[in-house]
Amino acid sequence: MADRKLVQGLNEGDEAALGTLYDEYGERLYDYALSMTGDEKTAADIVHDTFIDASRRAPRMRDHLHLSSWLYGSARRRCIRRGRPRHLYWDRDAEFSDTPFLERADAGDVSGWPPSAELHRLLRAALDALDPVDQEAVLMAFRHDLRPARLGAALGMSGRRAAARVREGGAAMEAALAAEAVRAARSCADFSAPVPEPDDEAAEETRPAAIAVLAARTPPAKRPPGAETPEGEDRRDAVDGPETADGASGAAREGARRGPLSAALWRTFHRRGDAGADEAADPAVAEHVEGCPACRARGRVRAAPLLRRAPAPVLPAALRHRVMHTATDPELAGYRADIAARGGPLTPEGLPSQPDVPSPFTRRWLFTGGGMAGALVAAVVAALLMGPGIGGGTLSWPPFLNQPTIKHDGGHGGGSKEHGGHRSGAPDGPGGPSGVPGGPSGAPVQPQTDEKSPSPPVTSAPPTPTPTTPKPPARPGVLVVNPGTVEMYGTKTAQVSLSAKNGPVTWTAMTSNGELVLSQMQGGVAKGGTAHVTVTLRTALIGLPGQGTLTFTDSEGAAHQVTVKWGASLL
Numbered sequence: 130m131a132d133r134k135l136v137q138g139l140n141e142g143d144e145a146a147l148g149t150l151y152d153e154y155g156e157r158l159y160d161y162a163l164s165m166t167g168d169e170k171t172a173a174d175i176v177h178d179t180f181i182d183a184s185r186r187a188p189r190m191r192d193h194l195h196l197s198s199w200l201y202g203s204a205r206r207r208c209i210r211r212g213r214p215r216h217l218y219w220d221r222d223a224e225f226s227d228t229p230f231l232e233r234a235d236a237g238d239v240s241g242w243p244p245s246a247e248l249h250r251l252l253r254a255a256l257d258a259l260d261p262v263d264q265e266a267v268l269m270a271f272r273h274d275l276r277p278a279r280l281g282a283a284l285g286m287s288g289r290r291a292a293a294r295v296r297e298g299g300a301a302m303e304a305a306l307a308a309e310a311v312r313a314a315r316s317c318a319d320f321s322a323p324v325p326e327p328d329d330e331a332a333e334e335t336r337p338a339a340i341a342v343l344a345a346r347t348p349p350a351k352r353p354p355g356a357e358t359p360e361g362e363d364r365r366d367a368v369d370g371p372e373t374a375d376g377a378s379g380a381a382r383e384g385a386r387r388g389p390l391s392a393a394l395w396r397t398f399h400r401r402g403d404a405g406a407d408e409a410a411d412p413a414v415a416e417h418v419e420g421c422p423a424c425r426a427r428g429r430v431r432a433a434p435l436l437r438r439a440p441a442p443v444l445p446a447a448l449r450h451r452v453m454h455t456a457t458d459p460e461l462a463g464y465r466a467d468i469a470a471r472g473g474p475l476t477p478e479g480l481p482s483q484p485d486v487p488s489p490f491t492r493r494w495l496f497t498g499g500g501m502a503g504a505l506v507a508a509v510v511a512a513l514l515m516g517p518g519i520g521g522g523t524l525s526w527p528p529f530l531n532q533p534t535i536k537h538d539g540g541h542g543g544g545s546k547e548h549g550g551h552r553s554g555a556p557d558g559p560g561g562p563s564g565v566p567g568g569p570s571g572a573p574v575q576p577q578t579d580e581k582s583p584s585p586p587v588t589s590a591p592p593t594p595t596p597t598t599p600k601p602p603a604r605p606g607v608l609v610v611n612p613g614t615v616e617m618y619g620t621k622t623a624q625v626s627l628s629a630k631n632g633p634v635t636w637t638a639m640t641s642n643g644e645l646v647l648s649q650m651q652g653g654v655a656k657g658g659t660a661h662v663t664v665t666l667r668t669a670l671i672g673l674p675g676q677g678t679l680t681f682t683d684s685e686g687a688a689h690q691v692t693v694k695w696g697a698s699l700l
Contacts, residue, residue: 132196140188147184147456148449154197155180155452156444157273158204160230163442164268165208167218173448179204180452181465182472190479198282201269202481205283206473209484213261217268221249223440230437231274239434243426251309251427252435258305262485263298270295271436282478285486302432310427311414317424318417508699512670606632606656608683610691615679617695621666625691627681629654634683641678644668645693664693672698 135153138146158179162172179200187199224245242248256264266284269275270291275283281291418424455461455468474482607630615623627636635653640646648663664679666672672695679691 133193136188136190136193136196139184144453144457147180148453150183150196151180151449151452154200155449156441157231158200159444159448160441161201161268161273162204162208164217164219165205165214165265166211167214169442169445171211172442173445175204175207176448177452177455178207178468178471181455181468184456185465185469186472186475186479189475192478195279195282195478195480197275198279199480201273201275201283202285202483203472205265206481206483207471213485215261216253217256217264219249219252220440220442225249225438225440227438229434230272230439230441239438241422241426241429243423243430247423247427248430248435248438251306251430252439254309255302255305255432255435258301259298263294263301266291266294267298267302267432268436271299271433272439282480285476285480285483299432306430306432306435310424310430313427314414314418314421314424317421318414505699508670604632605684606630606634608634608636608654608681608687608689610681610689613691615664615691615693617664617666617693619696621668621695621698623664623693625662625664625679625681626659627652627654627662628659629656632656636684637682638662639680639682641680644675645677645679647679666693666695666698668698670699 135146135150139150155176158176159172162175163169166172166175182203183200187196190196190199225242225248227239243251259267262284266280269280269283270277277292277295278288280295281288284291418428455465472481473484476482609628609630611626611628615625617623633653633656635651637651638647638649644667646665646667648665649660652660654660674694674696676695677693679693681689681691683689
């Protein structure tokens with residue numbers, strides 16, 4: 130059944146869909162969990178919890194074609210939470226299979242492979258060259274046949290990164306297999322004795338004696354370049370003499386040492402890397418490999434077929450019944466919810482999040498926090514470099530007024546007093562021009578009044594009601610200031626309300642320091658009216674916490690204070 134239909138069946142609560150899902154992926158997940166944990170009971174518990182969790186949360190993923198990625202990702206999270214192993218687990222006593230673990234996987238050419246004991250050693254040597262994460266990647270790619278997109282979804286990375294891991298891990302395994310084959314070939318060649326001819330006089334010598342003779346063989350004597358090689362002596366030893374007259378004996382020696390079997394040995398052991406070139410060029414090893422079936426069999430082993438044919442565990446027969454019972458029993462609803470909760474959160478794509486891979490939100494916050502920290506450090510450095518210039522008048526913007534400028538309106542009251550004092554002396558003189566004492570201030574005013582009204586009675590009539598005009602206004606009211614305390618945390622502006630009670634009031638304002646700026650420094654409020662004054666906090670690049678006072682004084686001289694508190698600010 131296709132993965133899309135299986136997910137649809139799980140979403141509808143179909144028991145048959147869960148059974149089909151277990152039959153399709155049960156053996157694979159058990160093999161993977163056992164390779165990661167090395168314990169059969171733990172692997173069975175992980176497989177059980179994975180299917181129970183999938184029956185509840187797998188339909189939430191956006192792409193239903195990633196069902197295999199969801200299952201492997203859920204099982205992987207549970208395996209890693211129990212501890213990541215350094216080496217993958219394999220049953221050393223089990224035999225390698227002639228068919229791959231998955232039937233649809235590439236079978237490859239496995240003819241002439243060495244026995245299982247030798248394959249176990251090669252597999253361990255190949256996996257030891259990889260990190261644990263790379264071992265998981267090649268295990269899922271080669272043995273469980275996960276394509277890069279699905280493998281990346283299971284590992285919590287992009288498909289491109291997953292493909293690069295598989296490619297690098299496969300190359301490292303091939304190089305490790307080649308190095309192990311060369312080492313085994315040299316070891317086999319050292320402990321192998323040449324087979325003598327039947328009529329040879331040394332047929333009765335034992336193998337250790339032959340090895341001792343080969344080890345004790347001295348290099349051939351030096352001879353002139355044109356001298357002939359005596360019969361019976363190996364011609365390969367003849368080229369090991371001193372340099373020839375033309376100085377090209379090094380290249381000749383190198384080519385002669387490789388011999389006719391070196392090319393075949395190179396293709397056998399070093400088609401997967403350049404390691405061990407000097408060992409492969411050894412003519413003794415090359416000659417031994419040509420005649421040793423075991424060494425030739427080691428050279429045919431490849432990494433991907435080796436993983437596919439590794440011993441497969443036997444799935445417990447009772448595990449299917451246990452999964453179906455837990456998923457369908459109504460009394461185990463709480464147990465199912467607990468299993469799903471232990472499965473951890475899901476990614477935005479609906480896949481299980483991996484504990485060793487940071488989420489996109491975590492990476493985003495790390496980048497944002499790093500940027501904010503860098504900006505803060507840059508601001509602190511700029512503040513230290515600029516020094517006392519910060520906070521001066523040249524950096525003030527907008528250009529608010531720091532000191533209040535109080536202007537007194539003359540109004541009718543001031544004018545009446547001035548004119549009243551002036552006109553009060555008018556009745557003392559009998560005449561208009563002669564009644565006013567001579568003075569520099571009164572000289573220009575008096576002639577104008579005489580030209581307009583020459584008769585003294587007309588000019589003296591208005592001054593009589595003038596002194597009585599300031600007396601009728603009601604008594605000044607009471608200034609009420611709210612609130613008594615202003616807190617500016619996270620903002621740089623606030624408002625203070627001024628109201629007049631029992632009559633009109635006039636007021637003036639002052640601030641305790643230059644960081645507090647008012648929109649108005651003076652004004653008036655009618656009876657029952659309200660006025661609003663805006664308080665602005667002006668700081669430098671980096672503002673420190675502080676406190677200030679606003680003082681509002683009414684016309685009677687009563688002072689009303691408002692406490693302003695603010696916190697630290699940036700820019």
